[in-house]
Amino acid sequence: MLRRAIRPANLTRIVGAQVKAQPMVPRAVDMQSRVQPCVVARGYAQDKYFFPDERNEGLEHSQVFKVSQAIQEDHRQLEYYYNKIINSKDQDEQKRYQNAFVWELARHSIAEELVVYPVLERDVSDGSGRAQKDREQHQEVKEKLYTFQKLSPSDSDFTPTIKSLWQTLSQHIKEEEQEDLVKLEEALSTSQSKELSRAFEKTKSFTPTRSHPSSPDKPPFETVAGLMTAPIDKLRDLFRKFPDDDKAQNPGSSRPPM
Numbered sequence: 416m417l418r419r420a421i422r423p424a425n426l427t428r429i430v431g432a433q434v435k436a437q438p439m440v441p442r443a444v445d446m447q448s449r450v451q452p453c454v455v456a457r458g459y460a461q462d463k464y465f466f467p468d469e470r471n472e473g474l475e476h477s478q479v480f481k482v483s484q485a486i487q488e489d490h491r492q493l494e495y496y497y498n499k500i501i502n503s504k505d506q507d508e509q510k511r512y513q514n515a516f517v518w519e520l521a522r523h524s525i526a527e528e529l530v531v532y533p534v535l536e537r538d539v540s541d542g543s544g545r546a547q548k549d550r551e552q553h554q555e556v557k558e559k560l561y562t563f564q565k566l567s568p569s570d571s572d573f574t575p576t577i578k579s580l581w582q583t584l585s586q587h588i589k590e591e592e593q594e595d596l597v598k599l600e601e602a603l604s605t606s607q608s609k610e611l612s613r614a615f616e617k618t619k620s621f622t623p624t625r626s627h628p629s630s631p632d633k634p635p636f637e638t639v640a641g642l643m644t645a646p647i648d649k650l651r652d653l654f655r656k657f658p659d660d661d662k663a664q665n666p667g668s669s670r671p672p673m
Contacts, residue, residue, distance in 0.1 A: 420507040481608040482531065483596040485615055490588045497581050501574065501659075511658045513577075517564045520584070524543040524553050530615045535595060538602040545595050552587040557581060615673045 480488065496516040504507050532546040539545065546570060559580040566573045 479609045480612045482611040483600050485612040490611040505570040522619040522622045526615050530618050539598045556584050
């Protein structure tokens, strides 16, 4: 499910609190003949960990994921990173996928709390209780992620910590996919679901890329806290190692090649 690296011409840069999109480079290909259900591509190097909004806006509405599909794609991505961390015998590779795992999970969790859970509370009959349960599960995950992100693959606690984290996270993923997202999709039209998916993906451009378990988990306070910590996280990301593009291809991706 891993996205291919973003080409420099397609990058979105965040300057202060404004988003400046660079123009797309024309391609000699009929885009109408190639369905691209994925919203965006991802990368990790400098200026590559932002989602290119102009690409998102340029897609046909029918080609954008519904919100449940976008969230499930993130879940599969996290599972892929987890397996790479657990199964690798190379500490440098483990560190790269550790950084990718933290980067992915931190952004995913906060975007859900800011964009998805408020809609769950508003539009699903028992949504308030479901959203509260999800936030409580997120808090436990954030605390474990905070511990994990400070560890080195050479630490004796490295593997036990990620396994404990994944046990908690995988249970949350199972409940969210089988219950919460089903209820949410039932309450939304296809158009509403796709618009929520767009908002979910865009929000990840502004969220912190590391775990901050002491931060608020509801808007508007979470939004303010995120805008304060995200630039610091992103600056530090410049000095972290991430998987090379050719090593980070997920063979289980459901998305066709771009």
